[in-house]
Amino acid sequence: MTAAQPFVQEGPDWPGLRIFATTRAGGVSAAPYASFNLGAHVGDAPGAVAANRARLRALLPSDPLWLDQVHGTRVADADHEADPAPADAAVTRVPGRVLAIMTADCLPVVIAAPEAGVLAVAHAGWRGLAGGVLENAVAAMGVPPDAGLRAWIGPAIGPLAxxxxxxxxAAFARAAEPPAGAFVPTGGHDAAGAPKWLADLPALAEQRLRAAGVATVVRSNLCTVAGNDRFYSYRKEGVTGRFATLAWLVP
Known part of the structure; x- marks a missing residue:
C-alpha cells in the first residue's frame, strides 16, 4: 500500500523562497493526534512522530531545524547552531537550509529578504510577540530597511477565537497603542473584575512587523480554531498534535 501523501497549505509564491504549512492529513498518528502530528513532546507514540517526520523529510531539500520553543524571544543562528539552545526564532543565509516552527494556535511567521538572501522564521504566542520575538528576528537578519523585507503570517488562532x-x-499597550480592533471587549470579566477581550494576534503581529521595517505583510487568514479542522488547536482540543510551518531559500 502506498503511504498517504502529507497535505500542505502553501504560503506565498515569492521568488527565491518556498513556504508551506503542514496540516493534520497524511500521517500515521492515532487520535487524538490524528494523523500528521510532528510534535515529539505532546504524548504521541514516538514511532508515529518519527514516521510522520520521515514523510515530511521527503518533501524537503534538507533536514529541518527543529527548535526547542519556549515562548521566548531568542533567535537561533541556523547556519552555526546544529542543535540550538531554546529559541523561538531562527535565521539562515544558506540556500536549501530548512527552517521550521511548530504550532497549534500560536502565530508562525516567515520573514524574508529574498534579494539579500536571508530568511527567518518565528514562533509568536502572545508572550513572545509582546516580548519582541519578531523584532529580534528582523534584527538578526541584518539587512537595511530598503532590503524589501516581507512576511507571511501562517495559520493561527483567529480574532474571533x-x-x-x-x-x-496591557502587555501590548505598554509598547505601543494596539491597532484599532486588535482588542474587542467580550463583555465578560475575570474573578477580579478585570475585562476580558478577543485579541487579534495577526493584527498585532503586523503592527510589530511594519514598525520593524517589513514593507509587505501577508496574512493567511486561516484560523486553527473556528470552523477549521485542517490544523491542530491546543485551545480547542487540549491534548492534540502540532503542525509545522517550513521555509527555505531556493538554491
Missing amino acids: FEVGDEVR
Whole structure:
C-alpha cells in the first residue's frame, strides 16, 4: 500500500523562497493526534512522530531545524547552531537550509529578504510577540530597511477565537497603542473584575512587523480554531498534535 501523501497549505509564491504549512492529513498518528502530528513532546507514540517526520523529510531539500520553543524571544543562528539552545526564532543565509516552527494556535511567521538572501522564521504566542520575538528576528537578519523585507503570517488562532485577560491587552499597550480592533471587549470579566477581550494576534503581529521595517505583510487568514479542522488547536482540543510551518531559500 502506498503511504498517504502529507497535505500542505502553501504560503506565498515569492521568488527565491518556498513556504508551506503542514496540516493534520497524511500521517500515521492515532487520535487524538490524528494523523500528521510532528510534535515529539505532546504524548504521541514516538514511532508515529518519527514516521510522520520521515514523510515530511521527503518533501524537503534538507533536514529541518527543529527548535526547542519556549515562548521566548531568542533567535537561533541556523547556519552555526546544529542543535540550538531554546529559541523561538531562527535565521539562515544558506540556500536549501530548512527552517521550521511548530504550532497549534500560536502565530508562525516567515520573514524574508529574498534579494539579500536571508530568511527567518518565528514562533509568536502572545508572550513572545509582546516580548519582541519578531523584532529580534528582523534584527538578526541584518539587512537595511530598503532590503524589501516581507512576511507571511501562517495559520493561527483567529480574532474571533482568542479570548484573553486584561493582562494581555496591557502587555501590548505598554509598547505601543494596539491597532484599532486588535482588542474587542467580550463583555465578560475575570474573578477580579478585570475585562476580558478577543485579541487579534495577526493584527498585532503586523503592527510589530511594519514598525520593524517589513514593507509587505501577508496574512493567511486561516484560523486553527473556528470552523477549521485542517490544523491542530491546543485551545480547542487540549491534548492534540502540532503542525509545522517550513521555509527555505531556493538554491
